[in-house]
Amino acid sequence: MATVDAYQDRCEQLFTAGGNAAVRRAAQEGIDQLGPHPDLYCWLALGHAAEDDDDHDDRAEEAFRAGLALDADHLGLLAGYAELCLRADGFDHPGRAARARVLVRRLDELAPQSAQAQQVAAAERWANRGYWEDFRMGAVAVVVAGRDTEAQARTLDADLRQGTAAPAENTVDRDAIVRAATLEALSGPWNAPVRFLGRYRTAAWIACGILCLLTNTVLRQTGVVDSFSLWGGLWAVPLWIVDRRFAAVRKEAEARHVAALEASLTGGK
Known part of the structure; x- marks a missing residue:
């Protein structure tokens, strides 16, 4: 029988690969198989929050709250929920935006030097960014995408010249x-x-x-x-x-x- 650690490992690999829906499926499967667990609720919430969509944000908040109901001092849940609240629009979701301060303060009380606290501090800086930072990040994204296109095209040209065959379908x-x-x-x-x-x-x-x-x-x-x-x-x-x-x-x-x-x-x- 799979363990919580096994489900967490699955979720982590899928999250790193950008498979947000797959993360949600894995986390929900773990909850269904093993019962409610704060770590699995954390991954379920992160899988929703990563979509950056209002409906998914609502589902993420539900998962964060469900996890914190099981473990109120879970650093991952506190950090993830704080990030969600920090990016919330104060006009559309005033309650969620206001909760950010409470969550950040609690995280600082529990583990001020933790990786989660540093993660939230970075999220706070990002939430307080100005228009220039937005413009600069947009420009960086365009440059990175352009480099990816050039590298992709040159690799394709090399594959065509060398007659490289497509890999097996089961490759990861x-x-x-x-x-x-x-x-x-x-x-x-x-x-x-x-x-x-x-x-x-x-x-x-x-x-x-x-x-x-x-x-x-x-x-x-x-x-x-x-x-x-x-x-x-x-x-x-x-x-x-x-x-x-x-x-x-x-x-x-x-x-x-x-x-x-x-x-x-x-x-x-």
């Missing part, structure tokens, strides 16, 4: 699954322009920016438009489509990875 290796999904979705001569722009994405975006400026300059000088226009932005459309194609493949591969991992952890049940 994330990189192998991404490579297989990319090869499946973007091989073939009709996808050659997509692969080319993906490999040279940075240079393509630089060229796109120059062409946008030149187009707008020519349009103004010839009197077609009186001021700045969006016509130059049409050069960015193909690159935007390429980015979306590669991102969609990565998303599909992530779903396959989580499904394969969940199947391996449950013994194919």
